[in-house]
Amino acid sequence: MIKLISVSKEYDNGVKALSDINLEISKGEFVFLVGSSGAGKSTLTKLILKEEEVSEGSIYLNELDITEVPNRRIPYIRRNVGVVFQDFRLLPNKTVYENVAFAMEIVGAHPKDIRRRVPMILSLVNLSRKASSFPDQLSGGEQQRVSIARSIINNPPVLIADEPTGNLDPETAWDIMRALVDINGRGTTIVMATHARDIVNSMKKRVITLENGRIIRDEQKGGYELEVPNTEKHI
Numbered sequence: 001m002i003k004l005i006s007v008s009k010e011y012d013n014g015v016k017a018l019s020d021i022n023l024e025i026s027k028g029e030f031v032f033l034v035g036s037s038g039a040g041k042s043t044l045t046k047l048i049l050k051e052e053e054v055s056e057g058s059i060y061l062n063e064l065d066i067t068e069v070p071n072r073r074i075p076y077i078r079r080n081v082g083v084v085f086q087d088f089r090l091l092p093n094k095t096v097y098e099n100v101a102f103a104m105e106i107v108g109a110h111p112k113d114i115r116r117r118v119p120m121i122l123s124l125v126n127l128s129r130k131a132s133s134f135p136d137q138l139s140g141g142e143q144q145r146v147s148i149a150r151s152i153i154n155n156p157p158v159l160i161a162d163e164p165t166g167n168l169d170p171e172t173a174w175d176i177m178r179a180l181v182d183i184n185g186r187g188t189t190i191v192m193a194t195h196a197r198d199i200v201n202s203m204k205k206r207v208i209t210l211e212n213g214r215i216i217r218d219e220q221k222g223g224y225e226l227e228v229p230n231t232e233k234h235i
C-alpha cells in the first residue's frame, strides 16, 4: 500500500529531516508514528502527501512511485490519501455539511452523490445533528470529527493523521480514537503521528519510532517507549 525505499529529505536550509527511511505499510494497518519533536514525523507525512519532495529515494502508493508523479497528477494523491491535522483546518464560513460537501465538490463529484454521501459520513462520525452548525459553534472534538468526515468523504484507502488529538482533552481524544478505529475497521489504512503516550500504549498497534530522522524502532503491538532494560542481570 505504502512503501518507502531509501528515502531522505534535506530541506533547502540544509536541515536533514529524514535519512535513509525504508518502510512498508500494508493495506488495513493502523500505524503510530512517534518520536520527539523534530524527529521527522511531519516531514514523513508531508512526503507521503507529496506536499514536500524527497531528496533521495522512492515512495510507492499503490504501486505508483509518487516521487515521479508530475504535479498535475497530485489530485490522484489527494483522492487516495485523506489527511487530518491537529488544528482541524475547517472553512469558518461554511457549515459542517458544506465543509464536508466541499471536499467532494473539488474532486468533481456529482451533486446527487454529494447529497447521498455527506449525511451518511456525518452519521458515521456522529454529527448528523450538527450538520447546519458553523465550526465556531462546535467543541474541539466535534470540529475534529468534521475534519475526519471531510478526510474520508472521498473514501481514500489511506488516512494520514498528524497529531489529531493534540488540541483535545483526554476524554475527547478517545472519542477521536474510537472514530479512527472504526474507520480503520472499514478497511482504511491509517498512519497517525502523535505524542499521545497513553493512547499509543493502550492501543497495541504497530509503532514506528523516529529519532533524528531515522527509524530506531518498528514494533507490532508496540508501545511509546521500550521498557528500560534491566542491565543488572548482565553484571
Ligand code: ADP
Pocket (backbone or CB within 6 Å): 011, 012, 013, 015, 016, 017, 035, 036, 037, 038, 039, 040, 041, 042, 043, 044
Ligand atoms: P516532527 O514532526 O517529528 O516534530 P518535523 O518533520 O517537523 O519533525 O521536523 C524534522 C526536522 O526538519 C526538524 O529539525 C525541523 O526543524 C526541520 N524542518 C521541518 N520543516 C522544515 C522546513 N520547511 N524547512 C526547514 N526545516 C524544516
